[in-house]
Every structure is written in structure tokens, then in C-alpha cells.
Amino acid sequence: MAVTLPEAVLAQYARFSLYNSPYPAHDGGCAIDCYPGTLVDGRTTAAPSPVAGTVRETRTVRAPPxxxxxEHDHLILLEPAASSPLSGLTVRILHVEPSVEAGQRVDRGDSLGRLVRAGFFAPWVDNHLHVGVRGPDRNPYRASGSLPLELGASVRPLEWDGTGRVVSTGETYAVLDSPAHPNPGAEFVGVRADSGGVLDGGLPHYDGGGLLERGGSIDAECDRDPVVSLNGDRLGVADGRTIAWDDVTVTANGEPITGLSLFCARDGDFGAKLICPDRPFERGERVRVRVRSSTED
Structure with missing residues (x-):
């Protein structure tokens, strides 16, 4: 059973990703990270509720050191309102220090509290809500066990030739000016794979990724080539919408970097994000990105 996230849920956020995480909760696209914004170097603290409903419980949980x-993160369990398409399920939210309490009613978009950066975050990851949806027969406290998520909003694939100029940097990343969002605020976009679909995930610094919007629903039969590539560079093999990355290395101007952060966005600051804690870039620097087999000489 898959759960469709309505467009009204996704439209509250500037960005989202189903696969850009190293944690098993995201396997198969069974959780989504929702980014309310990227203000102040990705450190926005706004935490709008994804759905209307009643707070079932809040608790403090242990985070990776x-x-x-x-040392700790926070878990919020929400019971969606009877009018919600998610009624009868439990919405599980992490990374929010709650200002709400059990029994409190919230509307979609109401503040749940303040976003926090616990040990689940790599240094280059922007603040976000981790959201999963559980059936009534599943333990809501375990990390894994959420239902696969379908997108109720379309994501427009953008062609990208692997080049761009650096427009912003942090200690562990650099963002390029391409591919540029053609219509900021009006639709979600992402980097297009050669055979179609939008790439999602940490390439290759997380174990796998996703290919969204290519074959329709999760269970749809797709007769396309399962090999996924970008600008002719092979990335891996897709099983449904889930990609197993090959043993590859991302390079920027010929030098290896940690990888590419791939996601869906509707904000005007969208561009290819290079993960490069060991290779600094300067604003205005011209960059060409390639993906090479790690077995190549």
C-alpha cells in the first residue's frame, strides 16, 4: 500500500526529497524530508505542520552521536483530521522541538515548534522535517515501517549539461547557477536523467537514490532501460523508481568530490549542489561536473 501526499501538503515547502538520506527509513521512498526554506545558510527554524489533525504524542528520542x-532529537505523532486523505493513518515527524502537546489540534501549516539539527544531519544538510506515514497496525516509534509515498504534485525534469558557476558556498558544499528554475514558486523541478525522470538522492555518498516521475506510480510497469545516466555518465540501475548507484566518483573540474545532492525544489535558488567538504570553491568559479566509474584509471 502506498500513500499519496496531496499537492497542498508539498506546496508548503520550498524543497523535498524522498531518497536524499543515508537512513533506512527512506528506503524505497518510505519517508520524505520537507524543507520549509533555505534562508540563513539553510538554517531556517520554521516547522509548519504537513497536515491538519490532533497531536497524539511528543517524545524525545536518541540521535546518532x-x-x-x-544527543537527542524529537518525535511528534499526528492523527490526521477526518477530512484529510490521510485519515486513519499516523503521521510521524522528526527534527522538530515541539511547541505543541498531546491532544492539541493543529491546522495544516500551523507551527509545530522549532526545527533542530540533531545527529541525523550531515553537515551539508539543510534544516527540514522528516515525515513518514504509518498504518494503524504499525509501531509508530520504530525508525522503519512507514508506507511508501507517492507524490500528489508533478515535478518538472530540467536538462543540465553538468556545468555552471558557483553562486553560493558553505564549509561543505557549493551551489551552481544551473540548472536554473524556469518558474520559481509555481512548480517543483529537479535534475533530469538522460532517459527521463527526476534524480533524487545523494550521489554516491548515500547508498542509493530515486528516479521520480518516469514510470508513473511506484508499482507501474516500466519497459524503459533500467540503466540510469546523466550526460552519458552511467549512475546505476533502477528497480522501479529506486536506483542502486554504481561504484562511481563525482568529479568537479576533474577533481573528486564527495558527491551531488539531488532533490526537488520550487524556489528560485535551485541549482546543482556539490558536496565537497575537502575541496573549496570560490563564488563565480566555473565548474564542470562528471560522474566516473571508480574502477577507471
């Missing part, structure tokens, strides 16, 4: 993050 990281030297730059607190």
Missing part, C-alpha cells in the same frame, strides 16, 4: 549536534 555527532560532535556538532545534540
Amino acid at each position: 555527532k560532535p556538532y549536534a545534540p
Whole structure:
């Protein structure tokens, strides 16, 4: 059973990703990270509720130990309103220090509290809500067990030739000016794979990724070539919409970097995001990105 996230849910956020995470909760696109904005170097703290409903419970949970993050995260369980398409299910939200309490009624878009950066975050990851949906027969506290998620909003694939100029940088990343969003605020976009569909995930620094919008629903039969590539560079093999990355290395101007962060966005700051903690870039620098087999000389 898959659950469709209505367009009204996704439209509250500037960006989202089903696969751009190293954690098993995202396997098969069974969770979504929703980014309310990327203001102040990705450190916005706004946490709008994805759905209307009643807070079932809040609790503090343990997070992976990281030297730059607190030891704990927070879990919010919401019971969607009877009028919601998600009625009868439980919505599971992480990374929000709650200002709500059990029994409280919230509308879609109401503040749930303040976004936090726990040990689940890599240094280059922007603040976001981690959202999963559970059936009534599933344990809502376990990390895995959420239902696969379908998108109720279309994502427009953008051609990208692998080049661009650096427009912003952080200690661990650089963002390019391409591909540019053609219609900011009006639709979600993402980087197009050669055979169609939008690439989603951490290439190759997370184990796998996703190919959205190519074959329709999760269970749709797709007779296209399962090999996924970008600008002629092979990335991996798709099984349905889930990609197993090959053993590849991303290079920028011929030098290896950690990888590419691939996601869906509707904001005007969208562009290819290079993950490069060991290779600094300067604003205005021209960059060409390629993906090479790690076995190549």
C-alpha cells in the first residue's frame, strides 16, 4: 500500500526529497524530508505542520552521536483530521522541538515548534522535517515501517549539461547557477536523467537514490532501460523508481568530490549542489561536473 501526499501538503515547502538520506527509513521512498526554506545558510527554524489533525504524542528520542549536534532529537505523532486523505493513518515527524502537546489540534501549516539539527544531519544538510506515514497496525516509534509515498504534485525534469558557476558556498558544499528554475514558486523541478525522470538522492555518498516521475506510480510497469545516466555518465540501475548507484566518483573540474545532492525544489535558488567538504570553491568559479566509474584509471 502506498500513500499519496496531496499537492497542498508539498506546496508548503520550498524543497523535498524522498531518497536524499543515508537512513533506512527512506528506503524505497518510505519517508520524505520537507524543507520549509533555505534562508540563513539553510538554517531556517520554521516547522509548519504537513497536515491538519490532533497531536497524539511528543517524545524525545536518541540521535546518532555527532560532535556538532545534540544527543537527542524529537518525535511528534499526528492523527490526521477526518477530512484529510490521510485519515486513519499516523503521521510521524522528526527534527522538530515541539511547541505543541498531546491532544492539541493543529491546522495544516500551523507551527509545530522549532526545527533542530540533531545527529541525523550531515553537515551539508539543510534544516527540514522528516515525515513518514504509518498504518494503524504499525509501531509508530520504530525508525522503519512507514508506507511508501507517492507524490500528489508533478515535478518538472530540467536538462543540465553538468556545468555552471558557483553562486553560493558553505564549509561543505557549493551551489551552481544551473540548472536554473524556469518558474520559481509555481512548480517543483529537479535534475533530469538522460532517459527521463527526476534524480533524487545523494550521489554516491548515500547508498542509493530515486528516479521520480518516469514510470508513473511506484508499482507501474516500466519497459524503459533500467540503466540510469546523466550526460552519458552511467549512475546505476533502477528497480522501479529506486536506483542502486554504481561504484562511481563525482568529479568537479576533474577533481573528486564527495558527491551531488539531488532533490526537488520550487524556489528560485535551485541549482546543482556539490558536496565537497575537502575541496573549496570560490563564488563565480566555473565548474564542470562528471560522474566516473571508480574502477577507471
